[in-house]
Amino acid sequence: MVGHWTRGRRYGLSGRAWVLSEDPDDRRVLREATDRSNAGRAALAAYLKTLATEVAADGVTVNLLLPGRIATDRVAALDAARAEREQRPVTEVEAASKATIPAGRYGTPAEFGASAAFLCGDPASYITGTALRCDGGLVRSL
Template identity: 75%
Template sequence: MDLGLTGRTAFVAASTAGLGRAVAESLGREGANVVITGRRLAAAQEVAAALPSAIAVELDVTDAASRAAAIAATETAFGPIDILVINGPGPSPSTAADLSTADVAAAFDQLVSPGHDLIQRTLPGMRNRGWGRILAVGSTGVVAPLPHLAGSNLGRAALAGYLKTLASEVGADGVTVNMLLPGRIATDRVARLDAAQAEREGIDAEDVARRSRSTIPVGRYGTPDEFGDAAAFLCSARAGYITGVALRCDGGLVRTQ
């Protein structure tokens, strides 16, 4: 299937590793011009060098000036942005009872404000051209809050509400707005979460992973490529009638429809 991504320009936030990198690589394989971003320019350059058409741009996704500079660099290199992938690190593990007022504000600043700002900078052009894709990398915590990840649950749910509202406002302009919710994907972040859980319980991290796998109907963690390919489809010309969706990529982990 031709996804119709050849020549499209995709800006992928926080794409030097993990799920962001997986999304960027899938888009690149499908012919998109991809902008690899991250705080470590050398790491971004390494990822970009392996793709057919890509550039590396330094980006601290939590810093407004850095976001503005990264968007400007993208437009200089490739022209207008057609695909915006919102991604970034989540808050540290915490229970809801332990969240401070500062933690709540930080969750919003980390998970909501950057995405909102990037959208404000790219959406007008998408609407004017009659084509655009906005995709946020979320978490299954949006539909089934995860224990010990209260800050992430809070911030990502807020972003989901904003994106769902936006989708209904811009769909007629040819712009789709979706979230892709990873379950247990085999990334470094998931490994760190397993390690933190193991430390809390005084057990081995592999025991935590084994227990987690037993709760997933497909019996394993997902691969980054599986997640990236799902993202590429949602960003494609073929997905023009899919918008306002929070799609789970979780191997059946969440037991709701």
């Protein structure tokens, strides 16, 4: 992939590239794969930061868009699985999960889509090599 982007300089490549990271709550479900998953995420972030630097002069931006708990079928399935494991009502599991999010709720697919659209649009043409969290404040670090 680096070769493709590097060659793009010769051909006047321009545009936006963005990558979605998986839901951080998958780590709770896939505990055995946590180390590999964390290493993979770190490697992907480092690679994309390098790529962003290589293609910025061509007007290409590369950013990561990191979702938190977005109200999707996948998040509903994770909540249902947790409720079944813990023998609790799904509504109780959802409420507990939402209580960990400073915004107090799950994000909507439209909010996540708007974040992606922003990163891919002209107003974000000077934003490159960064990670944008769309998580309602769930991750407490920068």
